[in-house]
Structure formats: structure tokens, C-alpha cells
Amino acid sequence: MTAVTDQDHGQGQGEAGGVVVCQGRHVPASDGRWDDGLIARRAAVLAKDPEGPEAAPDDDARPQVEAYVRAGGLLRPRLDALRELVGLSRARLDATTLAEAGRVLDEAAARQRLSSRHTVVAIAGASGSGKSMLFNSLAGAQISETGLRRPTTAAPLACSWTDGAAGLLDRLAIPGRLRRRPQQGGTEADEALQGLVLVDLPDHDSAAAGHREQVDRVLALVDAVIWVVDPEKYADAALHEWYLRPLAGHAEVTFVVLNQVDRLPGDAADQVLDDLRRILDEDGMALGEHGEPGATVLSLSALTGEGVGELRELLGRFVQERTAAARRLSADVDAAAAKLRTEYVAEGRPGLGERAREEFADRLGEAVGAAAAGQAAEREWRRNAGRACGTPWLRLWRWYETTRRPGSPDRAAAMPAPPEEQLTARQRVEQAVRTVANAAADGLPGPWAQAVREAAVHGATGLPEALDELAEKAGTVGYGRARGTDDDAGRGTAATIGGGGVVATGVAGASGVAHSGRVGGKPPRPAWWPAAVLAQASMTLLQIFGGLWLVGQIIGVIEPGLLTPALVMVAGVIGGPLVEWSCAAAARGPARRYGQEAEWRLRQAAAAVGRARVLDPVAAELVRYREVRERYVTVTKISTTGR
Template sequence: MTTVGIGTPQTRQGLGSRLAALTRIVELGPGRVDPKLLTESGQLLLRAGDRLKLSSDHTVVALAGGTGSGKSSLFNSISGLDLSPTGVRRPTTARTHACVWGLEGAGPLLDWLQIQWRHRFARASALDKGESRLHGLILLDLPDHDSIRALTDTEADRLIQVADLVVWVLDPQKYADASTHRRYVTELAGHDTVTVFVLNQADRLAPEELAECVTDLDDLLRREGVENPVIVTTSAVTGKGVDNLKVVLADTVARRRAAIQRLEADLDRLTRRLGKIMPDDDAPPPPAAIDDARRIGLTDALCDAVGVPAVGEAMENVYGVRSVEWVGWPYARWAKKLRPDPLSSLRLGDLKDEIRGLTGGSVSAQPAEVDNAIQALADGLTTGMHEAWQNGVRDAARSRSAQLPQVLSEELTEVAPSLDRVPAWWRLLLVWQYLLVLLFVAGLVWVGTALAYGVFEIGTLPESLEMFGDAASLPWVGLMMASVLGLGVLTAVAARNVVVLGAANERERLEREMRRRIGSVAEGMVIEPVERELARYNEFYGAMRSVRG
């Protein structure tokens, strides 16, 4: 007969904090975590909340096993009473029986376990029989888990999930039965501190055979993920080994830690499954927000998508071309009409049409380029994330992408310059230029009159106009005309320089305003949704670290 006792493990503290973190995971997980995992997490939270509110002075130990393992006989042997029916009929135990050492405070716990009143038994005389070490034990004899009755099979599964300590009762013939190992042992790997394996009916084996079975069972359990299996050999018929099992149970009851350890084990198992959607521990932490470089990069990409540089350049060129009509020297404009149109060679006519189209709202952002800009932002933020969270960030970035091109176009329409806008100084300069033209024409008339009447003496002018026919005035009139021409040219050149400088400033102002508006749109329609998703991911990431303990 071999007995391996349960040690006193160093259990982690802060179960409440871990459960609180799991609550946040359940709240943050929809759409990012497998719904089955979220359902199991919610069920664990409910189970933990219920169990922690109930008696902490009682330890629920479930005897589980298949038909013919001697589970009920072992239950009766431990309790010292003939409480659970035994026999060869399948199944012998149709309903769970409970034996309680110390009934005070156990009622609500038994109600939670859904144990029927007629199947509850109290060991009121336990202290008289030297069983004080088991005070606080609630021992359950579960229905056979391999029962042909669906009702009992479901009840066994339910109580195996909620018991503080599960004692698997195996027999020498079926200790490697797949229905036990595949359905329960493998699934509950990692629950070493709250699981005991009893090889019952040891009286049927010779000592050498029993030792061989124990070794084989130990190897099998370790292969299935039970790192430190606790195996106790018993014989419910002869009573051999039952005291050893009682020692294990008494140690568990005395520490009053089984309920906490079971919940921790369930939480650990669930955490390992949840951890598959998290990056490795050595991976860089997820970004908490979008940095300035990425914000600028997104704005630059969106500016390119709506053609801000091209619009600015077109505006500058058209601004310069239109200024010629107002501030250029009239004679130069009239002379240019005799030459081919320079606009056709510069293709500024197309630029005018582009500005007119923008002003009329016909120019819009390119959806494909907008989508590429958003995709680049999302890809840069999701490196190392699980695919579910990568998709979440991308979806958040694209959440308003359908409306984004239209909103950008509307913003540009508001800020686009009006082609009909003429600065006031252009109008004043035009008046000045035509005044100079009139002065030059007047000079030409004066010169003609002086030549006709003062030089060629074709007639006599009225006395009031004699000064215009005086040949001596020709040098002065010529000087005046040259001065007018020079003043006109200088004015045109100076005005042109001012226009060029103003066009550049206007372009900068336009591009700056367009960029500001595009950045504002990007902030509200792309960056804010993404940062909310990043905040959700970071909170989930922190909750996962907390739930790991």
C-alpha cells in the first residue's frame, strides 16, 4: 500500500484582485476573445462569488469515479456509517449523498450544492469517535460519471466543477479508463493541490501487483499534465488505507484553503487559455496612445490623398496670373495679346479649372489613398498584437472611413480661396496705372500739337491754347512722357514682386489652414477611435497581467 501525502503549497495571495481583473477581462473581451472563453470566465466569476460568500469553515470533498470503482463503499467507510447504497446495479448511486462533520453553517453551502435534504447526513457524534480532525468536512458521494443515465451524469459533472477537493476513486481494472482521463483528468491538469487519486480495491492485488499499478498510474497521470499526482491506495472492504486517506482529508480540512486553492487552480487554467491571445512577456508593451510622429504621418498622408500640395501650387500660379490683369503695365498686357497665350504652355488653365472645381466642391479626396493612409497607421500600431486585437485596431481606424473623404472635401471647400476675390490694393493700382496711361496719351497729344502748330505752322491756335503749340515745350513734354513710362514700368515691376511674395504667403496660409483642418478631421474620425481601442487593449493587457497573479 502506497500513500503520497499532499504538501502545503505556497498559494498566491490576492484572489479577490485576480477575480476583479477577470471581471474586467469579461467586460473588455467581447469581439476580441473567444465567446466560449468569456462564458466560462463569467461562470467562474459567478461560482467564485457564490463560494466565497458561503462557509469558509467547511471543505467540500467530492468522491468521483466510474461504476464499480467502490466509491460508495469508500464513502461509507470514511463516514463510518452505511449512508450510501452499494451494489452491482448500474448506477448504484443515483443521487449525490452528503455527510457533514460539523453541521453548523453548512446548510447554505449544501443548498448551493443542490444536495437534497433526504440525502444529507450529519456526523453529530464525530467528536466522540475521535474524528475531530475531520470537523468541517462535507463529503460527497457523486453519481457515477460514466452512468447510462443522463441525469446522474450531468449532476456528477456539475459537482466535479464546484467541489473544493476532488477525490478520484479508481479500481485496478479500470484505472486507465479513457472516460475518466479524457473527460476529466486531462481537462483538470494543473489542479494538483485540489485533486487526489485513490486506487481502491487494493485487496484484490498482490503487493507487487499493487506497486506496479501505482507506478503505472503515476506515469499515466504525469503524461496527462498532473505534475505531482497524489495517489492513495485503499480497500473499502478491509479498511486498509482508509486511515491514510482520512489523514489527507484531515490535512486539507485543517488548512481551510481548499476552496481558495480550487478557485485559484480554475483561474490558472482559464488564464493559460486566455493568455494565448496576449503577446509574450518579453514583448514590448502596447502603445498607450498615438505618438506625435504617427499623427503627423497620418496628416501628411491625408494631405497627399486630397492633393493639398497640388492645390496650393495651383492657387499660387493662378494668383500670379490673375494679378497681371490688375497690376501689370497696361502697355505690356496689350503687347502680349499679340503673342501666343503663355497660359497654354504653362498649362495654368488646367490649374484654374482645378481651383474652380475645388471651390465648387467637385474635387474630393481619393478613397483608396485615404484607406492606405489609415491602413499604414493601424499596421504601425499593431505590431506584436494578437490577430483579434490587430483587427480591432484596424476596425476602429476604419470605423468612419466611409464618411472621411466627403468630410475632407467639405473642409477643403470651406477653406478654398475664391477666384473672384481681388485685393483692394490691386484696384487702386489699376486706377494709378490707367492714370499714367492717360498722362502718356496727353503727352502724345501735346507733342503732336506742338509739332503741327509750332514747327510746321499749319495754323494758329486760339490764344488760350497757344502754350500747347509752343515748340519750346517739346523737351519738357518728352521728359514728362519718359518719366510717365518709367514710373509705369517701375510700378509694374514693384507690384509684380509684391504679388509674387503675396502669392507665396497665400499658398502657405492656404496649405497651413488646409493641413490644420485635415489634422482636426483625422483626430476626430481616426485617431480618437483608435486611441479608445488602444486604451481598451491596454486595460485588457493590464487585467491579464493582474489575473495571472
């Protein structure tokens, strides 16, 4: 058959009542069948043969939706996982990062809607490599133009061995005038190629503008590719850097053919082929040797026909397996997953450990002054016990001293917190949040680490105020930084965290002001309270009784006798402090436990607020990351033949 040129392509297109000829077959152009674009004179000549076999329609009227993904294969769950991965990541990753994954999903959906009975194989190569001649040799006819003029192939040209490939060729944007049929010989090799759609591409290194764009566009859509190289350009850097190396993961759907071996003398062809294998191995492309999956590498001569039969046989087995489309998509998924690896794979085991949670709670406890509040509560217990069993005279003196000092509990509670106190408290909260956020984000990929830190900062926006609010709801005076003194005067300080209100903390004194860590009212009375009160009252009565007895003797109302009333009065004087000392000793243990309980309650309350506002949002982000990581692991599973 005469070569088809670009000039021929514009003639004989679908004229009403005309005849369109396809490789020795003639079909009416008006019956809706595909038009191969041969010139009218060829159609007129061949139309004289009414006995010629009629060409089968290229566009099958039946639905072509036939899933090529096996139900039990790995590709379908990988595509589903990739789709879920993209959906879960849209709020964390920018659209540019997810663009390749989205493209793979779109192309997978488009390919799945088309015929599974066809395998689309592109023939690509550099100028002068002989790919068009190889295309014609496989087709058994002079379909693609060959010659010395460069570039020879101006647009992708397709040859389909069977019907029903119109949807696939439409996807490749190959017009009807560039669609051909092979010369059917009826041989066993031709039968094996049933389902093959072969596409001849322009030169990838063509000087003509737009040729490389066409090559790149089609290569992204075909199921497999045959790279044709010649002894002069097989090591061309442009070929390896632009195509073979980036597509190394597509080795299972790649054929690399060393053409024009007839030009090499002796064993030079084997040496060049070995060097080609070495370069491909350096490119990272696995070679299908010893039954292992990988690229098929062989040598041939499209001019003499040497090795073409072997390639035809390999293509026949490859087409009949009907797994090329799934293999190609699986390789695309692998490539997309490799580009996303840095966005999903963490270093180490990031997360919120128990130690980080405890340290966060401790830091919040320090920020709210839990330890000082516990000490204040302990002192309040001891003072409350002292009021029950202390001598009246000493208690009166303490009250008098309290009224004389300007730093009384009431005044301390009303005084605003110094600015440096407020700043220190807020800084402690912020430091606690930063520390726990950094611990949770340690080792996470950049976007997810940023999301964790943003969740922590956002939750901590009202954390200081929330601590004070919780204190008010709990019935305490406040959860602030407590600082008390041990002096009998009971001086104290007041401080806030949020700065929204004054919180009285650590205030000591006879007025019994409630302190941080104590839940409402005064501390509970000890069990020995009645006995201590009775004992101290008895000692006081002895002092009064002895004193009145002595006074009566002095004024002569009672008979003189100083020894007995003196002993009674001394017993009261000595017994009062002794009872007070005994009560103080007995109150140390319960007071300490009461202070520890108050400190623990304050720490737990602060930890609960911090957990609700900071730890829970951070944990939610970590859970989201684990979800996408699980999807990513599913996407990156190694697939096998028939996936």
C-alpha cells in the first residue's frame, strides 16, 4: 500500500455515497463506519473489487464499559485508598501537591470506562530510530510514512487489530483520518495480536514545535510503550533523563528495542545491547530477566525483519494477558505515592505519649500555682484546727496584730495582681502549650506538624480565662498562682492568669478566707475537735477559777491558802498551751493530706481544661494523620500480576 502523508489525510473524508477503503477492504462512507482517510483515487480503484472482504466497524455499538480491574486484585483497593487519601488531605495539603494523584484517579476512572479487551501500545523514539518502519513491520503494511525527511511522523497514527477501540482512540485524541487497520495474514501471530492498538508517535526530539507535547500527552494515556533506539542514540541523555528514568517505575509495561542491528558488524550488536541494559539499570529500570517482572529489552532490524517476529510474539502474549492497563495504572499510583511520600511518612513514632500528657498537666499545675494552693490549704487546715484548741489569749493577740497590719487577708484579696505576676502566669501557660505541641508534632511531615501546632495554639487562645472560669464554677475563690507565707500574720498575694479578674490565693489569717484548692467553705473539722475544745475550755476555766480564788483570798472573801488556787491556775496556764501543742501535732498529718488533696484537685481541674482545649484537638489531628497514613500504606502496597 502507498504511504499515507499529511496531504492524503485531508482528502476523501466521509463523502455521501462514496466508498472508503481500508487495507484492501472497501466500506461505504455513509454507513457510519470508520474512515481511514485514503485518497479518493485509491478508493475508486479498489472499489472495483466487489469480492473484497468488508471492514469491520471500528466503533462497536455495544457498551464498552468492562472493568479491567479484577475483583480480588490489589489495584481497586489502592485506587479507593488514594481517592480517600486525597479527600482527607485537601484541608491540609495544597492543590498543587495533590494534582498528580488527582490526575491518576481521573485517568483510572476514564480508562476503566473503556474497553478491557484492547491494549494500547505506543511506539516512541528519537528521529531516525526507525520506529515508523517498525510500526509498519508489525502492521504488515505501509501505513506510517518513512523516509529521510525529518520529522517524518507529524501526528500520532493508530492501527487497531480489532473493533471496539474507538473510545480508546478518542481518549488519545487521534482523529478518524489517522486510524488504520493492519494487513491481516491469518497467521497464529496475527491471532495473538487481536486486541492490540498500536500508536506511532512523533519524534520526541523533533525540531517541529508541538511534537514533544503530543508525545508527552499520549504517553500519559497509553497502556504500554515500545521505545525504539538505534546504535547511535541509544545512550542519548535527553531520552534517559526526560523519559526512561522518570518512567522507571513503569518497567513492566515498557519495551526497549534496539533497532538497526543490521548496521553493526560481528558481535557489536550484543555489546551495544549489553551497554543498553547497563544504562537502563543505572536509570533504575528493572529488567525482565530470569522470569522476573521488568522491562523487555531486545534487538532487531525493522528493515531486514530480524527479531521482528520475536517482538510480535512477545506483544501477542502481552496483549492476551489483558493486564497492561492495570499494570500501567498501578505504576501511575506508585509514582503518585512516591511524590507524596514526604507528605505522609513520619520520622519515628510521633504522637502524644503518656509522659508528654503528664508533663503538660504538671506545667499547667505550675502555671495555676497548684503547689502553692496546696500549701495554703494545708496552712488553713492547721489554722482552723488552731482556732479550735488554741488559748483564747493568744488568739486575741493574733487578731489584734492582724487588724494593725495593712496586708490583711481582706485587703490582699482586693489588691490587683502585679503585671509581672500576670505576665508570668500567661507565659507559663503558653510555654506549656508550645511544649506539648512540639512534642506531638515531632517527626510529623511538615503539613501535619503545622496542623497539630495550629490546633494547639487555637485551643489555647482562651485557656487562661477558662482556668479561672472553671475555678468559679467549682465553687472556689479561683485557680491562680498561689503564694502564701507561714507567718502568723497571714499575709498573702493575689494573681490571675487570664487577666480578667482578681483571684485571691494563698491568703492566710483569722478571717478564714477560702483559698485555692479548697472546694467551698472552711476545711472540715477533725474528729477530735469536740474533745480539744472541751479540754481547752477546761484549761481556761481552771485559769479563771484559780485566778478568782486568789483574788478572793486577797480581798479577804476566802480564807487564805495560796497553794491550792496557785496550783489550779498553773495547771490551767500550762495545760492550755499543752493542749494547743498536742492539737497542732495531731493536725500535721491531716493538714498535709488535705493540702495534697487540694493540690491534686487543682492539678486535675487544670489538666481537664487543658485536655479539653488543647490535647483533644491535638489528638484529633493525630488521628486524622493516622487515617491518611493508613490510606497511604494501602496505596503503596506492592501489587502483583493481575492486580
